[in-house]
Amino acid sequence: MIESLKIENCYTNPDKIINDDKIHAVIITSPTPTHINFIKKCAKNNKHIFCEKPIALTVNEIIEVINIIEKENVFLQVGLNRRFDNHFQEMKKKLEDGSIGDIHTIHITNRDSSIPKFKFLRSSGGLLLDMSIHDFDMVQYLTGLNILEIFVNGNVFIEPDLKKIGDIDTATITLELENDIMCSIQNCRQTHYGYDQRIEIFGSEGSLFVDNNHENLCYLFTDKETTRARLMNSFIERYKKSFISELNHFFECIHSGQKPIVGPRDILSAVQVAIAGQKSLEKNQPQKVIR
Amino acid sequence: MNQIKLAVIGFGRIGKIHAENILHMQGVELALVIDPILDEDSHLFDSKTIISKDIEALTTLREIDGVIICSPSIYHIDQIKTAANKIKNIFCEKPLALDLDEIASIQELSLKLNLNLHIGFNRRFDPDFQKLKNDTCNGVIGDIYQIIITSRDPLPPPINYIKDSGGLFLDMTIHDFDMIRYLTNAEVDEIYVKGKCMVDPNIGKAGDIDTAIINMKLTNGVIASIINSRKAVYGYDQRIEILGSKGSLQVGNQLLHGLNKGTKRGFSLGNPKHFFIDRYADSYELEMRNFIDSIKGKEVSYPSVRDAFKTLEAGIAANKSLTKNKPIQL
Numbered sequence: 136m137i138e139s140l141k142i143e144n145c146y147t148n149p150d151k152i153i154n155d156d157k158i159h160a161v162i163i164t165s166p167t168p169t170h171i172n173f174i175k176k177c178a179k180n181n182k183h184i185f186c187e188k189p190i191a192l193t194v195n196e197i198i199e200v201i202n203i204i205e206k207e208n209v210f211l212q213v214g215l216n217r218r219f220d221n222h223f224q225e226m227k228k229k230l231e232d233g234s235i236g237d238i239h240t241i242h243i244t245n246r247d248s249s250i251p252k253f254k255f256l257r258s259s260g261g262l263l264l265d266m267s268i269h270d271f272d273m274v275q276y277l278t279g280l281n282i283l284e285i286f287v288n289g290n291v292f293i294e295p296d297l298k299k300i301g302d303i304d305t306a307t308i309t310l311e312l313e314n315d316i317m318c319s320i321q322n323c324r325q326t327h328y329g330y331d332q333r334i335e336i337f338g339s340e341g342s343l344f345v346d347n348n349h350e351n352l353c354y355l356f357t358d359k360e361t362t363r364a365r366l367m368n369s370f371i372e373r374y375k376k377s378f379i380s381e382l383n384h385f386f387e388c389i390h391s392g393q394k395p396i397v398g399p400r401d402i403l404s405a406v407q408v409a410i411a412g413q414k415s416l417e418k419n420q421p422q423k424v425i426r
Numbered sequence: 427m428n429q430i431k432l433a434v435i436g437f438g439r440i441g442k443i444h445a446e447n448i449l450h451m452q453g454v455e456l457a458l459v460i461d462p463i464l465d466e467d468s469h470l471f472d473s474k475t476i477i478s479k480d481i482e483a484l485t486t487l488r489e490i491d492g493v494i495i496c497s498p499s500i501y502h503i504d505q506i507k508t509a510a511n512k513i514k515n516i517f518c519e520k521p522l523a524l525d526l527d528e529i530a531s532i533q534e535l536s537l538k539l540n541l542n543l544h545i546g547f548n549r550r551f552d553p554d555f556q557k558l559k560n561d562t563c564n565g566v567i568g569d570i571y572q573i574i575i576t577s578r579d580p581l582p583p584p585i586n587y588i589k590d591s592g593g594l595f596l597d598m599t600i601h602d603f604d605m606i607r608y609l610t611n612a613e614v615d616e617i618y619v620k621g622k623c624m625v626d627p628n629i630g631k632a633g634d635i636d637t638a639i640i641n642m643k644l645t646n647g648v649i650a651s652i653i654n655s656r657k658a659v660y661g662y663d664q665r666i667e668i669l670g671s672k673g674s675l676q677v678g679n680q681l682l683h684g685l686n687k688g689t690k691r692g693f694s695l696g697n698p699k700h701f702f703i704d705r706y707a708d709s710y711e712l713e714m715r716n717f718i719d720s721i722k723g724k725e726v727s728y729p730s731v732r733d734a735f736k737t738l739e740a741g742i743a744a745n746k747s748l749t750k751n752k753p754i755q756l
Contacts, residue, residue: 307650317637321651
């Protein structure tokens, strides 16, 4: 891969990048536990940072990152790529145009095609921090409002070993936002029919809906039934464009000196919701999000 | 068997739907219509239909094989008791009653007199939902994980109706509770609701809500959601989705028309059908045919007093959860 991309300098030691004065910015896509150390070093060496989500798994670590970034003269963009999806961008635009009046409720479906191996699941931070966190961010991004309260109804249907570590593979989440807006989120680790990504926003004057993408546009009509392909298999296909758009945004910010639209405070906010969600799951009670 | 003679009590919106369906069926006769404020020279009926203002007509006027109760729900219990003295086959619109003890008393009466008592949970008879039920029961999608019902009206009813309706959960959501139970073969184990008044402040002043998200655990572990609103400007929004271990099943909205219009500004499709009378027309006919089949002695399955009891229980728990902002165990 490295050869085909014709990258001049490849190192096994990350410090060689971090200490290279000719490099302006660093994109961190290493495993989550290594993020915070790399962010610290990059910030101190005056490099703008793009870091994959989650930048850390605890609130304290994220706050530490925020403090470091705000002290140094650099910015940090977080890889909440779905914000850059062109379909959701259009949804946000129509929402802001007032196309559907006041928002009453929001409904997100976010389900994976096939469940990852237990080894991954064990280190993922759990369903809420790994999967639902995108939905928490999306709800807050689309509305510009904070989530105030969360109730998580979860179960283990697919991977029995998850019970041993207090995790779940399927959940229906109820949220309450500022302005009395209510939300439901449907999460599941395995659909078989593909990567199920839908958002519906219901308002006083109408409704907005972003539907799924299928693998291809071919239908087959026969004497028995009409069939078409399953949904795109994973985030790699479904959000392909958003990964390019988010990096373009990062590069524009480096050139213009403006701050990215998604930073460490956004991931902090979403993690705070996920943590309240874990508590809700544990206690089987709605929980206020502690900010 | 001779011509089956049916009586309809209460000739409002829903009474008219049932009466019209009966008038179009073979082997049945709309023998009697009872309504205290009915115009007696109504032209709807054939010459055989007797019209009365008095419930007593049910037991005195003619031999009646089955009675269909479509009066306001506060009269249901008394009318069932009156009818049951003479008539075994009774169809009663939902809600049977808004009080669990009253339903229990009907359950007792029904057992004692061996009544054939059907409740008007018509959505069970909708052909799309029937297909959904059959595929689910046949294991097409394996074990059920999640079920999601979206159920929104196009317009809220008048405030006076809302005041006597028992509230959103007992009036509207009751259908969704029944569908959840019916499709999953399980009961509601725990319920957590969020509800607000978003559509019309007068609904709030009447002590009710108009928008709700309901999150439930069922006795078989299934996670269930219901999404309700009293007002969807685009029409009657009626969808059901089930996710299972092998895939998913979805019933979408039926549209007003099949036209798909494309111009330089984009494409435009028909809205969902306007309201329950259009969307569930088939189901009203099929539930009535099912009732008539049962009168003929055929073994049929039908929504029973027990279903009325269980859905009311869920509705009452929903109200409790709303007040306390806590999940409520049933």
